[in-house]
Amino acid sequence: MTTVSPAATLAEPDPRDPEDRLARFFDEGTMQPLAARDTSGAMAARGTVQGSPAIAYCTDATIMGGAMGVDGCRHIVDAIDTALREHVPVIGIWHSGGARLAEGVTALHAVGEVFAGMIRASGRIPQISVVLGPAAGGAAYGPALTDLVVMGPLGRVFVTGPDVVRSVTGEQVDMEALGGPDTHGRRSGVVHVVTDSEQEALATARRAVDLLAAQGSFASVDGEADDDLSAMLPEAKQRAYDVKPMIAGLLDEAPLELQSRYAPNVITALGRLAGRTVGVIANNPLRLGGCLDSPSAEKAARFVRMCDAFGVPLVVLVDVPGYLPGVGQEWDGVVRRGAKLLHAFAEAVVPRVTLVTRKSYGGAYIAMNSRSLGATAVYAWPGAEVAVMGAKAAVGILHRKKLAAAQPGEREALHAQLAEEHERIAGGVGRAQEIGVVDEVVEPAQTRKRLVGALAAAPAGRGAHGNIPL
């Protein structure tokens, strides 16, 4: 017969209990509340994450669904300001229906003060949000103002809930479709990492804190065996491939990828290279052929600015056929949103090294941390192409009349010959090196060593700016 001791039953915590959630977030036994537990609807604490000090706050979903009132908001603002003063990361754990209705505009005012606190801290200390339950209205914009948002399976983020949506627009939608992990992980890009469990969400936030707060320094990689990463490229130049294994091969271990399903034609990831935290931006030819488009440029721009704000050096892996053409793109504001990436790179003062693995064409060439935007170093693998466009397309425009005048039977041969000549003078990596837009052609097997060398030799920098959620 199984007996259950009453004491054990009583000790079983409510899974929504903020004290329990905070205790599970921090290193075991390190959580210390900043203020005594109360009925304000929020709680804040200090503790360590992999030994690094951090502050965290958590809305109290056991009281009025975690609704935010004046006193609860004061705890959150205190937590942010304490973290700012002590220069440590601050983590928010969210499960809240929004502002407390009964407190009226005073609650809205208090929620606004939380936002102002987040913006005060923006770019100065890492702010990470973990959404474990519904985070509606004011509670939605809280996470959105922070650097990274992690969502567990029961996380929901929306400004107005399904009932209001139904009454105003007539749309029938449930909370999950409106603002669940799939919606925000894939469609909206609001959430950076979606996880399968609450515990995994907390663990992911811990990993992000460790990467940003304990960045480490570059270890020597001189003694390492060579690893020819170019073996991962397909044999056919025009064949697309997944760049993720190449990134994992370059870094010490598989990185923490951000917004992996949103704008997947660009990869943004935090990981460690020779022990030091770096940010990786890479075109992924498997999706949209690796073209830049408006969401991917914006995604990359925000990532570059976050890394710059926290002094995280950047590795940029380039294999880009250009910007995605189309009416949809132009109407979607690819000019405005693409401009953000140019701005973000040129503004960044962290060491940032570019490697052209296969090709870099057109406007996208400039946007991918080119020499002109102030890259610390630009490397290329042998055979890489840097050009305005592919040679064949270029001569089709440059020599249109000549090609049109050729006999139909000879046109193809002439086109190929002109393309070859053009590539020699305008498209090859040799020419790019001559004019100084590529510093050096590196042996693929030496890639890791060369990237580490260039990043480690560059003066460390850290951008003095906030991290507006672009």
Place this chain on the structure above:
Amino acid sequence: MAVEEIHAEMVSSVWKVLVAPGAEVAAGDTLVILESMKMEIPVLTERAGTVAELHVVEGEVLQEGDLIATVTS
């Protein structure tokens, strides 16, 4: 039974069709190869299952969002 709909992500032409309806596929298998921006872009299934429908033929031009195939698992 879950149905995965696979749509074209961009304007492209169908270069090669590698599976037929009824084929068993594993997650990450290539169903068709599209040609766009002078690149050959494989279209993969995210889930293992059976190809239920195939809506494209080689040489066909696809618009963004066109349905390529459905995979049931």
